[in-house]
Amino acid sequence: MKMNYTYQRVLIFFLCLLTGPDLLAQSPPADREITANQSPYLLLDRGLQFRVTKSINSMYNFDFETAERDFGVLSYQYPSHPLPDFLMALSYWWRIEVDVTNEKYDEIFLAYIDRANEKAERMYDEDETNKEAAFFLAAGYGFQGRLLSERKSWTRAAWAGKNALKYMELSRGEEEFNPELLLGDALYNYFSVWIPENYPLLKPVMVLFGKGDKELGIEQLEYVASNAFYTRIEAMYFLFRLYASEEKKPYEALRISEYLHDKFPNNPYFHRSYARHLYSVGRWSESVEQSEEILRRIDRGQTGYESTSGRYAAFYLAQFHERVGDQVEAKRYYLKTLSYGEESESQESGYYLHSLVQLGQIAVKENKKSEAKEYFKRVKKYAKRKHPAHQAARNFIKKNKL
Structure with a gap:
């Protein structure tokens, strides 16, 4: 089905989703040696990635009790870091995602995002070269904007989207983050072309942005879906939606949704998407x-x-x-x-x-x-x-x- 956004919502959607941050529940290969953290960034700590894999798997599989208990332990271990609050927010985001008309979880989701943003802002204020802080701010404001645009809170959503774009640019330059940040480029390349094609009234606005490349955007999404650790699932999420609707490639949409349903069989969003593509x-x-x-x-x-x-x-x-x-x-x-x-x-x-x-x-x-x-x-x-x-x-x- 064609995405039926109003033109305002499409613009906000575009601005706010460029970061597309999501933490992937992907186990490192069995023969990978888990070494001491060699990076100043917690997100790149291989030991931590190994430890949180099961927790994030639980979250995607809608076992929120297990996931959030583990995220609580992380909060105790890293009280000043935005990661635990961001993961808690992400857990509530998936509750919202299955039925975006239900506003039951809005308040707690936004509270966790605000707390993650505050911690990331303190990190950034202390060191403006901190790419991890900028990454979390791009992520936090991006997700915040997604929800606010769903709720038609256009001014607040636009503000969140503007901040997401700002911090996405500031988070560039750390080679180890590149597969994760490429998702933002992929969505930009695709939607900067798609929006004026489908919403001619927005063409004058889109002139303010650089020209994209839809085919390159799809290639980049496929690369992120195969190579990223943190944003792989989010890339898959966008790919099967685009393949099913805009790109008219139903078998490709089925391929991805089947994988996601097999990996997370209790995730209702992936389950119904799989049934739809079948x-x-x-x-x-x-x-x-x-x-x-x-x-x-x-x-x-x-x-x-x-x-x-x-x-x-x-x-x-x-x-x-x-x-x-x-x-x-x-x-x-x-x-x-x-x-x-x-x-x-x-x-x-x-x-x-x-x-x-x-x-x-x-x-x-x-x-x-x-x-x-x-x-x-x-x-x-x-x-x-x-x-x-x-x-x-x-x-x-x-x-x-x-």
């Missing part, structure tokens, strides 16, 4: 298997599995049953899609609108014209006039004289 390439039986499992996990109340994931899964199941001619089951799952969509107040989402259209068509087949008319009225209520669902509803109403 559906997109026509691997129906596997998509059905994953979708049914998602719904079971929602019913069990498993951490992170909620209405957004349910909306995805129910829609894929409805499509499958419609495809094999089981109208009863198709109708049941389309109704589930509506229920999950209403729970998350996502009535303008494509899956919700398409489910209304399909239910309207099923009602006509069942000779329930008044019921069909109600479904199509809801489509016209929630969909913009140019939306394909709105057009389908108008055409169906006209053809069937509803």
